Amino acid sequence: MDIKIKDFEGPLDLLLHLVSKYQMDIYDVPITEVIEQYLAYVSTLQAMKLEVTGEYMVMASQLMLIKSRKLLPKMVDKVDVEDDLEQDLLSQIEEYRKFKLLGEKLADQHEKRAQFYSKPRLELVYEDAELLHxxxxxxxxxxxxxxxxxxxxxxxxxxxxxxxxxxxxxxxxxxxxxxxxxxxxxxxxxxxxxxxxxxxxxxxxxxxxxxxxxxxxxxxxxxxxxxxxxxxxxxx
The missing domain is CATH 1.10.10.580 (Structural maintenance of chromosome 1. Chain E)
Known part of the structure; x- marks a missing residue:
C-alpha cells in the first residue's frame, strides 16, 4: 500500500493547523506543546517510511532549538534570544494564515466564476491511496x-x-x-x-x-x- 501525504502544503501549513486547534490568539498558544506535536508528526512519517521533504526537517531543527532554549535556565542579564526566535516563528505563522485566507477567498471567487462556463467532465483516476485535506x-x-x-x-x-x-x-x-x-x-x-x-x-x-x-x-x-x-x- 503506497500512501502519499498531501494534507499540508508545507511546515507552516502544519504549524497553522496545530496552532488553530487551540482556538485562541496565535501569540497566546503554548508553543512548546505545538513543537512537540510537530516533531511527533515528522517522526511518525519517518517511522512509516513516508517521504519527508527537506523543508519539514529544516523547520524541525529550528523548533528543536527553540524547545531546547526554553528548557535552559533564564539569564536575566542577557538578551532573551529564545523569545526572538519564538516571536519570529509565530509571526511567520500569522503571516502565512493571512495569505492562506486570501488564497481561499480567491479560490472561492474563481469557483463561483467557473459556474458561468460549461466545462468537459474530467475523470481523475488514482491507483494509490491518498490522505485528502x-x-x-x-x-x-x-x-x-x-x-x-x-x-x-x-x-x-x-x-x-x-x-x-x-x-x-x-x-x-x-x-x-x-x-x-x-x-x-x-x-x-x-x-x-x-x-x-x-x-x-x-x-x-x-x-x-x-x-x-x-x-x-x-x-x-x-x-x-x-x-x-x-x-x-x-x-x-
Whole structure:
C-alpha cells in the first residue's frame, strides 16, 4: 500500500493547523506543546517510511532549538534570544494564515466564476491511496503520532525479547473490522493495546487507513483535542 501525504502544503501549513486547534490568539498558544506535536508528526512519517521533504526537517531543527532554549535556565542579564526566535516563528505563522485566507477567498471567487462556463467532465483516476485535506483524517494522523511516541517508550522500557514478525495489511484489516464490530465506538488507542512491536502498530494504522479509504469505517472526533473513535459503517 503506497500512501502519499498531501494534507499540508508545507511546515507552516502544519504549524497553522496545530496552532488553530487551540482556538485562541496565535501569540497566546503554548508553543512548546505545538513543537512537540510537530516533531511527533515528522517522526511518525519517518517511522512509516513516508517521504519527508527537506523543508519539514529544516523547520524541525529550528523548533528543536527553540524547545531546547526554553528548557535552559533564564539569564536575566542577557538578551532573551529564545523569545526572538519564538516571536519570529509565530509571526511567520500569522503571516502565512493571512495569505492562506486570501488564497481561499480567491479560490472561492474563481469557483463561483467557473459556474458561468460549461466545462468537459474530467475523470481523475488514482491507483494509490491518498490522505485528502480532511480535518478528521488529519487529526487521526496527528493522534496516531502521539500514540506512536507513547508506544515507542513502552517498547523501550519492556525487557521482553520479541522476534520480529511480518505483518500484512490485509490480515490486520480483518482485525480492525472485528474490533469495530465488537465495539460499536472503538477508541483509537484501544486498537493498539495488544500490539507486540512498532511494526505491528504501523501496519495496524495502515490497515485502518485502508478501511477508511474504502469507507468501511468512519472516524469521529467530538471536539478539538478530543478522543478519536472508529465506527463501523453499519453503526453510523
Amino acid at each position: 480532511d480535518k478528521t483524517t488529519i487529526d487521526l494522523f496527528l493522534a496516531f503520532s502521539k500514540l506512536m511516541t507513547k508506544k515507542r517508550e513502552e517498547f523501550k522500557q519492556s525487557h521482553t525479547t520479541i522476534v520480529r514478525e511480518e505483518y500484512k495489511i490485509e490480515d490486520l484489516m480483518d482485525v480492525v473490522r472485528s474490533r469495530c464490530q465488537s465495539d460499536r465506538r472503538l477508541l483509537l488507542q484501544d486498537l493498539f493495546t495488544e500490539a507486540r512491536d512498532i511494526h505491528e502498530v504501523i501496519t495496524l494504522f495502515l490497515a485502518t487507513l485502508e478501511l477508511i479509504k474504502v469507507q468501511e469505517i468512519l472516524v469521529l472526533q467530538d471536539d478539538n483535542f478530543g478522543n478519536i473513535y472508529l465506527v463501523g459503517k453499519e453503526y453510523e
